[in-house]
Amino acid sequence: MRVKFAPFPCPANHFAPYDATMEFVGFTLRNNLFVAPMAGVTDRPFRQLCKKMGAGLAVSEMVTSNSLLYGSAKTRRRANHDGEVAPISVQIAGSLPAMMADAARHNVERGAQIIDINMGCPAKKICNVMAGSALLRDELLVGRILEAVVNAVPGTPVTLKIRTGWDKSSRNATNVLKIAEQSGIRALAMHGRTRACGYTGQAEYETIAAVKAEARIPIIANGDIDSPEKAKFVLDATGADAVMIGRAAQGRPWLFREIEHYLNTGTPLLPPRVAEIHEILMAHLEDLYAFYGIETGVRVARKHISWYTKGLVGSAAFRHMMNQLPTIELQGRVVNDFFFALAEHNEHLTYLHTAGSLAEELAA
Ligand SMILES: Cc1cc2nc3c(=O)[nH]c(=O)nc-3n(C[C@H](O)[C@H](O)[C@H](O)COP(=O)(O)O)c2cc1C
Numbered sequence: 001m002r003v004k005f006a007p008f009p010c011p012a013n014h015f016a017p018y019d020a021t022m023e024f025v026g027f028t029l030r031n032n033l034f035v036a037p038m039a040g041v042t043d044r045p046f047r048q049l050c051k052k053m054g055a056g057l058a059v060s061e062m063v064t065s066n067s068l069l070y071g072s073a074k075t076r077r078r079a080n081h082d083g084e085v086a087p088i089s090v091q092i093a094g095s096l097p098a099m100m101a102d103a104a105r106h107n108v109e110r111g112a113q114i115i116d117i118n119m120g121c122p123a124k125k126i127c128n129v130m131a132g133s134a135l136l137r138d139e140l141l142v143g144r145i146l147e148a149v150v151n152a153v154p155g156t157p158v159t160l161k162i163r164t165g166w167d168k169s170s171r172n173a174t175n176v177l178k179i180a181e182q183s184g185i186r187a188l189a190m191h192g193r194t195r196a197c198g199y200t201g202q203a204e205y206e207t208i209a210a211v212k213a214e215a216r217i218p219i220i221a222n223g224d225i226d227s228p229e230k231a232k233f234v235l236d237a238t239g240a241d242a243v244m245i246g247r248a249a250q251g252r253p254w255l256f257r258e259i260e261h262y263l264n265t266g267t268p269l270l271p272p273r274v275a276e277i278h279e280i281l282m283a284h285l286e287d288l289y290a291f292y293g294i295e296t297g298v299r300v301a302r303k304h305i306s307w308y309t310k311g312l313v314g315s316a317a318f319r320h321m322m323n324q325l326p327t328i329e330l331q332g333r334v335v336n337d338f339f340f341a342l343a344e345h346n347e348h349l350t351y352l353h354t355a356g357s358l359a360e361e362l363a364a
Contacts, residue, residue, distance in 0.1 A: 020264055022056060022242065024218060025114060025157035025186040027087040029056035031263075033231070033256050034189070036222055036246030037061060037091045037116065037161065039123075043300075044080060045287035049280070050249060051085045054256030056242070058089070059161075062118045065094030065103035077291070081111040089114035091161070093121065095131040097144045101152035108153050115153055117146065117185075119176070120161045122195045133195035137166045139175055146183035161189040161222075164207045167196035173211050181216055189220035189244050208238040220244045226255075228262030235263075251307020253280070271348040278339035281308050282332070289328055298331060305335060311351040312342065 020031040035042055035050045035058035042050075047058035063078045070076070081088045090112035092103040104115045119142065121132030128134075135142055150158045160180050165171035173190060180188055190211060192203035203223030212219040221240035225231050226248035234243055249255050254272050261269045284304060289297035302323055309315040318338045325331050342349075 020260060024057065024242070025159065027113070029087075030054070031056040031256075031260050032235075032242035033259055034220055034242055034244040035059065035249055035256075036189075036191075036244045037118070038246050038250075039121075041246075041250060043077070043288075043291065044082075044084060045284060045291050046253070046304075048084060048287070049284055050253045050256055053253040053280075054258075054260045055249075055253075056256075057087065059116050059244075060088075060090045062091045062093040062121065063103065063107060065092050065096070065099040067099070067102060067106070070106065079107060079110045080291075084111075087113040089116050089159070091116040091118050092149075093118040093126060093131050095129060095135060095141070095145070097141075097148035100145050101148040104149045104153045104156075104158070108156050112156070114157050114159060115149060116159045116161055116189075117149060118161055120163045120189075120191050122163070122198055127195070133163045133166065136162060136172060136176065136195065137170070139172065139179060142176060143179045143183060146180060146185055150184040157186040158184065159187040159189065160185045161191070163191050163193055163195050163197075164204055165194045167194045170194075171207060173207060174214055177211050177215055177217075185217065187218040187220060187241075188215065189222055192221065192223040205234055205237045208240060212239045212241075218242065222246070228259045228268060231259045232263060251304060251310060271350070273348055274339060274343040274346055277308065277349055278336075278343070281305070281335060281339070285328075285332065285335070294328060298326065298328060301331060305331070309338065311353070313345070313350055313352060314338075314341070 022029045022032040033054065033056050035047060035055045037059040039061045042058060042061050047060065050058050061078050064075060088111055090107045092100060092107060092115060094100045094103060107115060118132055119135045123132060126132035146160065162173060162176055164173045171194060177188055190208050192205055192208050205221065208219065208221045218241040220242040221234050221238045222244035225234055225243050225245050231243050245255065258269050285301050288301045288304065292300050305322055306319050309319060322331065322334050325334060
């Protein structure tokens with residue numbers, strides 16, 4: 001593992017170019033900034049966009065290990081990696097070792113270059129079938145699943161994503177790390193919360209640091225990273241090899257280039273230009289329509305448009321209206337109108353909390 005970020009702040013020249021590449025499970029990545037797997041979010045268009053905007057790796061939405069569902073439109077879409085920038089990391093979810101092994105083989109045959117195993121998802125629908133983070137309660141089963149998957153895809157690196165444990169009284173991430181290492185898992189991503197914590201409270205970076213201190217494999221720190229400064233803080237506080245970002249990247253795929261720039265130079269980038277984000281969003285919408293088809297594409301696009309515009313001056317009324325529109329044409333037209341109006345007032349993206357009187361002016 002090689003991560004060569006400049007010490008912060010860089011004493012000689014804040015803007016000197018640094019080699020931030022990372023050797024990760026046999027691949028050379030652009031950097032150590034990963035997009036977290038998010039069901040309903042990290043589809044192929046979003047992964048591609050995040051990679052284009054600076055992410056070193058993007059993990060797919062979880063794909064079921066239930067072979068009865070392989071033919072469903074959703075599962076087929078999730079296994080579609082056409083044109084995706086390598087390495088392609090596909091997350092699988094399930095609780096039966098043999099099924100998970102089959103799922104790993106199935107996805108490798110369809111282009112996965114890394115298999116990631118989900119033992120972190122807190123969703124009831126997943127935990128009720130003893131998958132996702134529920135597996136953390138059964139360490140024997142964890143070992144059987146990991147070994148089955150690793151053995152099923154020799155030559156393909158297998159990684160694991162976990163929470164710190166089932167609940168605060170049963171944190172067992174260090175045990176799971178040991179099991180993972182013995183099973184041949186090549187890297188471990190940790191969301192610094194127990195399953196019981198859901199998304200509440202502070203992420204436990206100290207637990208991630210404790211696991212990292214014991215680890216022989218790369219550790220990826222995850223949870224609440226929403227700015228370049230926070231990414232730097234978490235890398236320093238945990239000693240992790242990489243950071244993984246989920247919710248903060250929704251509607252803000254350029255966060256990766258902002259973090260990359262900050263880690264490399266110690267200085268923040270200016271907020272992106274309105275015209276650039278307008279162009280990126282329109283291209284993202286085109287990708288969504290092409291990927292999902294028109295009807296589903298319009299629906300999926302709504303949530304991305306909402307995320308892109310959240311917090312921008314004048315966006316509340318815009319989002320309310322945009323959510324009612326049924327066609328590509330209308331969706332495109334109002335997005336254009338919104339961004340052209342925004343660009344008249346600001347060259348760079350301006351969020352409400354920094355806009356001051358301009359917010360009032362536009363709201364009037
Ligand atoms: C909408 C949504 C969907 C998610 N889906 C998955 C998933 O499919 N697999 C998984 O391991 N984690 C999933 N997660 C958890 C994220 O990968 C991540 O661990 C969590 O959001 C914490 O990181 P963040 O604070 O950067 O968002 C999901 C999270 C969200 C918000």
